[in-house]
Amino acid sequence: MRKCFSVFKYGTALLGAVFLSTALYAAEEAAPGAKGMSDEEFTPVKEVMLVKFVQMEKPYHLSVHELGSAFKEVKGVTVNLQMQDKAFPNGGGSVKTAEVKGIHDGMTIFFQVSWDDATKDSRVIAPQQFRDGVALMFPLGKVTISTEEKFSPRMGDRQKPVNLWNWKADWEVDLVAASGIDEVSSQYPGMHDDFSTNPISQTYHKGLMQSPSILAGGISAGNLFSLPNRGRVVEDLNAEGFGTLTTQDHQDVDGCSAYEHGCWTVIMHRPLNTGDTFDVQFVPGESTYFNMAVWNGDKEDRNGQKNISTQWHPLELERIAW
Amino acid sequence: MTLVHNWHLGRRMEYPYFESRPKHQFAAVFNINRCIACQTCTMACKSTWTFNKGQEFMWWNNVETKPYGGYPQSWDVKTLKLIDNGENTWYTNEKDEKTSPYGVYEGDTIFEAAKKKNLNQWAVGYVPEDKEWRSPNFGEDVAKSSKPDESSSLPVHNRWFFYIQRICNHCTYPGCLAACPRKAIYKRKEDGIVLIDQKRCRGYRKCVEQCPYKKPMYRGLTRVSEKCIACYPRIEGRDPISEGRPMETRCMTACVGQIRLQGFLDDNPKNPITWLIKNQKIALPLYPQFGTEPNVYYIPPRWAPREYLRQMFGPGVDEAIEKFMVPSRELLAVMSLFRMSQTIVFEYRIEEGPKVFETMIHGKKFEMYNDTIIGLGEDGKEVVRTTVEEPIHIRPDKHYNSI
Numbered sequence: 001m002r003k004c005f006s007v008f009k010y011g012t013a014l015l016g017a018v019f020l021s022t023a024l025y026a027a028e029e030a031a032p033g034a035k036g037m038s039d040e041e042f043t044p045v046k047e048v049m050l051v052k053f054v055q056m057e058k059p060y061h062l063s064v065h066e067l068g069s070a071f072k073e074v075k076g077v078t079v080n081l082q083m084q085d086k087a088f089p090n091g092g093g094s095v096k097t098a099e100v101k102g103i104h105d106g107m108t109i110f111f112q113v114s115w116d117d118a119t120k121d122s123r124v125i126a127p128q129q130f131r132d133g134v135a136l137m138f139p140l141g142k143v144t145i146s147t148e149e150k151f152s153p154r155m156g157d158r159q160k161p162v163n164l165w166n167w168k169a170d171w172e173v174d175l176v177a178a179s180g181i182d183e184v185s186s187q188y189p190g191m192h193d194d195f196s197t198n199p200i201s202q203t204y205h206k207g208l209m210q211s212p213s214i215l216a217g218g219i220s221a222g223n224l225f226s227l228p229n230r231g232r233v234v235e236d237l238n239a240e241g242f243g244t245l246t247t248q249d250h251q252d253v254d255g256c257s258a259y260e261h262g263c264w265t266v267i268m269h270r271p272l273n274t275g276d277t278f279d280v281q282f283v284p285g286e287s288t289y290f291n292m293a294v295w296n297g298d299k300e301d302r303n304g305q306k307n308i309s310t311q312w313h314p315l316e317l318e319r320i321a322w
Numbered sequence: 323m324t325l326v327h328n329w330h331l332g333r334r335m336e337y338p339y340f341e342s343r344p345k346h347q348f349a350a351v352f353n354i355n356r357c358i359a360c361q362t363c364t365m366a367c368k369s370t371w372t373f374n375k376g377q378e379f380m381w382w383n384n385v386e387t388k389p390y391g392g393y394p395q396s397w398d399v400k401t402l403k404l405i406d407n408g409e410n411t412w413y414t415n416e417k418d419e420k421t422s423p424y425g426v427y428e429g430d431t432i433f434e435a436a437k438k439k440n441l442n443q444w445a446v447g448y449v450p451e452d453k454e455w456r457s458p459n460f461g462e463d464v465a466k467s468s469k470p471d472e473s474s475s476l477p478v479h480n481r482w483f484f485y486i487q488r489i490c491n492h493c494t495y496p497g498c499l500a501a502c503p504r505k506a507i508y509k510r511k512e513d514g515i516v517l518i519d520q521k522r523c524r525g526y527r528k529c530v531e532q533c534p535y536k537k538p539m540y541r542g543l544t545r546v547s548e549k550c551i552a553c554y555p556r557i558e559g560r561d562p563i564s565e566g567r568p569m570e571t572r573c574m575t576a577c578v579g580q581i582r583l584q585g586f587l588d589d590n591p592k593n594p595i596t597w598l599i600k601n602q603k604i605a606l607p608l609y610p611q612f613g614t615e616p617n618v619y620y621i622p623p624r625w626a627p628r629e630y631l632r633q634m635f636g637p638g639v640d641e642a643i644e645k646f647m648v649p650s651r652e653l654l655a656v657m658s659l660f661r662m663s664q665t666i667v668f669e670y671r672i673e674e675g676p677k678v679f680e681t682m683i684h685g686k687k688f689e690m691y692n693d694t695i696i697g698l699g700e701d702g703k704e705v706v707r708t709t710v711e712e713p714i715h716i717r718p719d720k721h722y723n724s725i
Binding site for chain 2: 187242245
């Protein structure tokens with residue numbers, strides 16, 4: 001039994017349909033550094049994940065321990081992960097499996113992902129620090145995926161966009177940081193700072209602190225990574241192939257996490273329907289697919305250097321029964 | 323990979339994108355012989371662009387001591403090791419003025435080494451840790467010497483060090499741009515300046531890893547990477563002082579030692595930058611073997627061991643030093659342009675003056691003429707006029723210093 005299952009007394013690992021990818025590369029290159037994909041990768045796994053209808057008490061308590069109880073009786077799927085070996089730069093391979101469960105209450109959909117990770121990496125202030133993270137990916141719109149109707153399980157493709165939800169460990173730290181973002185001084189305590197953020201300090205410069213364009217390019221450009229007080233731990237994105245990942249203007253996904261006994265448990269949630277054309281929309285009784293990736297910060301995972309599933313996983317939302 | 327021509331290497335090389343040169347390329351000439359490492363350039367840059375939170379370790383411009391210094395620590399030695407295949411040789415017998423002025427490099431570039439090693443990324447590299455970035459001039463003024471009581475005299479000193487002034491090279495084939503999996507880094511068509519899109523960057527640090535010169539830097543506060551922006555508002559002529567004409571960067575104009583001249587590399591032989599780099603080959607690229615075609619060029623220090631300099635600036639070192647030690651009439655005039663104007667000089671013309679001095683230098687006759695050099699701006703109008711002999715102003719008695 002894996003450590004993380006014992007923490008929350010979940011059922012034993014479930015038998016997922018395992019298709020080992022036998023890298024049959026197509027002749028032409030899809031993108032710089034990208035190799036072709038095998039038919040097998042266009043075939044979703046057989047096991048369908050049922051997103052159970054569960055009546056939830058409101059308001060939701062946004063913590064893994066509170067929300068986690070709703071997942072207790074829910075059967076999940078085990079997703080096999082491997083290194084990303086198609087688009088440059090390749091990498092990953094340290095996380096072998098993750099367990100995914102889904103529930104909805106007719107209004108909101110919740111996904112719980114858990115995986116083993118010996119180190120908690122939730123700070124990215126020093127140049128050599130990299131974050132733990134996880135992402136779920138959904139095809140945009142209503143699609144059927146097969147070897148006849150191909151839809152890349154790796155970041156989608158041109159004319160075949162995907163919606164991605166990316167949880168990041170450091171965003172959890174930012175969420176509770178006094179200044180809205182984990183300060184450099186928390187990595188380097190006692191460091192000298194010419195510009196105090198404390199308004200009663202002698203070195204406080206009001207004009208400077210209130211001028212983000214002078215303070216930082218990332219902030220003035222509105223980069224979600226740079227903005228303090230972003231108020232969420234999950235990023236809502238789109239992509240249509242390698243290198244196209246783009247943050248959405250409208251962020252709809254949130255989540256929470258717990259790191260205990262060498263295991264991450266992350267819950268991501270969003271209203272079933274957002275009305276945003278860039279978002280996947282979930283309808284009870286209907287099906288779609290998901291795929292996922294996990295980043296292990298300790299192994300310097302970031303961007304394409306990640307642990308991925310190479311096949312889509314079907315998911316079906318249970319009908320609402322009051 | 324595609325094949326592109328790199329004239330520093332005198333051959334075609336592999337690069338992930340097609341050859342696409344800007345209309346004119348941001349470039350500079352740094353005369354190492356004059357630098358006193360006062361770091362005024364460093365502070366000019368710091369106080370303009372990197373004075374703020376999360377940028378404490380960040381020096382887009384720095385001056386470091388060679389052979390032991392480096393920012394980040396040992397950056398060049400580490401990268402040289404990554405491309406070393408034991409046969410990194412230059413062939414200097416076959417030269418072509420246009421396509422291979424220094425000969426042909428037959429070793430691996432950072433791109434070719436990555437492919438040979440099957441790294442599944444575009445270039446070799448590494449991400450320096452925070453402790454490696456902690457000073458802009460590690461090993462300051464530490465000299466190389468084989469004996470403790472060694473004395474030195476020209477032409478080559480036995481006990482030696484020199485300063486190297488470093489900014490982003492705004493390379494023709496940037497390692498950072500190749501490395502970025504998000505295409506968040508771009509090279510401007512109009513002036514060849516290389517920039518990181520602050521909205522598109524996600525702080526992956528692939529640029530930090532694969533820039534061989536280690537000039538993109540990660541900012542922990544904003545979680546994205548930043549780099550030298552070549553003071554592009556000044557280059558675009560947006561500073562009112564230059565009346566809409568391109569203006570040199572902060573680090574250039576602040577140079578106390580007058581070692582720097584910045585402009586654009588083009589095909590005009592009367593452009594001072596082009597004349598020094600392409601026509602005379604007095605100013606040389608830094609580590610051309612990395613393969614990125616860097617656009618900051620150096621006049622090598624005449625006292626340092628040639629073998630070391632050849633590793634650093636390629637096989638053009640001997641010719642460059644020879645020309646610089648006994649400067650020609652035109653070189654003296656062009657060198658007089660350094661730091662005489664903030665407005666970028668696009669072309670020069672020389673008005674001949676009288677001979678004022680002659681001597682022998684290392685057995686060669688040297689004659690000095692007090693010529694006048696006139697620098698013309700982008701619009702062809704005169705922006706500066708100076709003479710080889712520095713003008714002398716004698717303050718009249720009534721302004722006698724009373725202190």
